Amino acid sequence: MTKNLVSSAVFAGLIAGLIAALLQFVFVIPLLLEGELYEGGERVHFLVDGMTQSEKGSPALGNDWARHLMTIGFNAVTYTGYGLLLLVAMGVARERTGTQITAKNGLIWGLCGFIAIQLAPAMGLPPELPGTPAAELAPRQMWWFLTIIASVIGLLVIAFGRGVAMLLVGIAILLLPHIIGAPHLDTYFGIAPPELSAEFVTVSMGVAAVGWTLLGYFAAYFFERGETA
Amino acid sequence: MATKTANIAAVRSNAGAFILVTLVGLGLLTVSGMAQATVLHDAAHDQRHAMAFPCH
Numbered sequence: 001m002t003k004n005l006v007s008s009a010v011f012a013g014l015i016a017g018l019i020a021a022l023l024q025f026v027f028v029i030p031l032l033l034e035g036e037l038y039e040g041g042e043r044v045h046f047l048v049d050g051m052t053q054s055e056k057g058s059p060a061l062g063n064d065w066a067r068h069l070m071t072i073g074f075n076a077v078t079y080t081g082y083g084l085l086l087l088v089a090m091g092v093a094r095e096r097t098g099t100q101i102t103a104k105n106g107l108i109w110g111l112c113g114f115i116a117i118q119l120a121p122a123m124g125l126p127p128e129l130p131g132t133p134a135a136e137l138a139p140r141q142m143w144w145f146l147t148i149i150a151s152v153i154g155l156l157v158i159a160f161g162r163g164v165a166m167l168l169v170g171i172a173i174l175l176l177p178h179i180i181g182a183p184h185l186d187t188y189f190g191i192a193p194p195e196l197s198a199e200f201v202t203v204s205m206g207v208a209a210v211g212w213t214l215l216g217y218f219a220a221y222f223f224e225r226g227e228t229a
Numbered sequence: 230m231a232t233k234t235a236n237i238a239a240v241r242s243n244a245g246a247f248i249l250v251t252l253v254g255l256g257l258l259t260v261s262g263m264a265q266a267t268v269l270h271d272a273a274h275d276q277r278h279a280m281a282f283p284c285h
Contacts, residue, residue, distance in 0.1 A: 002246040006253070021276075028279045067275065074276040077261040084254030088247045095243060118281060127281035140283040141263070204279050 004226035005087045012218035013080025020211030021075040025068070028207055030058035031200045032130060038192040039131025045193045054193060079211060083219050086113055089156075090220060097160055103221035110216015111209075112159070116151035118208040120174070124182025127204045129197050133189040140183050147177040 037043040037059065045054040061068065090101045090109060099105075121144045128134060154174035157166055190197065261273055262282035270277075270284065277284045 001243050002249055005246060005250045009250070009254070024275075024279045029275060032275055032278055070272040071275040071279075074261045074273040075280075077257050078276065078280055081254045081257030081261060084250050084257070088251050088254070091243065092247055121283075122281055125281070125283055128278065130278060134283075137283065137285060144283045204281060208280060 001091070004223060005084065005091060008219055008222035008226055009080055009083035009087050011222045012215050013078075013083040014076050015218050016083070016211045016215035017076035017079035018072065019214055020079065020207055021072040023207045023210060024071065024075070024204075025061065027203045028200070029061065029068075029071070031196060031203065033061070034058040034196060035129035035131060035192050035200065038129075038196075045191065052193075075211075079215055082113065082117065082212075083215055086110070086216065087219050087223055089152075090223060093156075093160065099160075101220050101223055103217050103224065106216040106218070106220025107213055108216070109220060110213045112155050113216060114209050114212035116155055117148050118205060118212065120151040120177070121147045122201070122205060123178060126197075126201050129192050129200050131191055132197065133185065135183040135185050143177065143180075143182045147182075150174065150177050 034057070038045060038054075043054050046052050086109060090106075093099050094101055101109075124147060125134075125140055125144055134140065150173050154170045154172075156170075157173060158170035161167065161170060260269065262277060262280065262284065264270070265284075273284075
């Protein structure tokens with residue numbers, strides 16, 4: 001069992017991580033590099049004749065291969081890490097409820113992973129461009145972590161609980177972290193154009209949705225195959 | 230009777246596998262998303278931003 005869980009997670013993590021990295025280089029990293037121009041002060045927003053404006057355009061990816069290789073490598077590590085946890089969830093669910101794990105319902109597992117681990121925390125703590133000042137790190141990490149836990153539990157209760165009462169309990173658990181609210185500064189300090197931040201957020205969420213869907217699909221696919229082999 | 234014993238043993242070993250795999254997964258995510266050591270942080274920087282880890 002251990003071997004099948006680990007090998008399925010590694011294969012699925014590599015596939016999802018490599019495709020996510022490729023999409024990040026096309027859609028996310030250029031915006032991140034553009035954000036760094038504001039972080040480093042090479043570009044300044046809000047300063048032209050009292051009008052809020054600055055030139056649009058991302059710098060080229062450049063030839064910092066070490067940096068970009070690290071991005072590819074750590075994507076594989078992150079997706080493999082999430083893949084291991086996703087497969088444990090699939091394995092436990094199958095053992096406890098008899099749910100079949102197939103590549104097709106792996107898509108749903110992956111999407112729920114995206115909702116719990118990317119989307120729900122991002123509602124309180126949007127993905128940040130480099131140079132975006134934010135509240136104290138420790139409370140943000142705490143809120144991020146507890147939001148993921150609450151979202152995972154909430155979704156599992158909705159998916160596997162029986163009856164309307166359990167459905168309502170699941171929804172309440174999902175809502176709880178957002179009612180408490182994420183730690184935020186009481187002032188806006190953003191130095192980059194709001195359009196750039198907004199685009200960065202939507203595009204990185206979109207890429208993460210693709211990565212997670214692939215992760216769910218392939219994790220379940222290899223898990224199922226590993227058992228029949 | 231023999232089958233029943235085997236089943237229980239299999240379930241027990243699965244629980245061990247689930248715990249072990251969970252720990253390995255959390256370990257990987259700590260390295261790629263959370264660890265603050267400068268070398269790790271810089272290497273994982275772009276990926277952390279792209280995956281929205283709250284890392285700085």
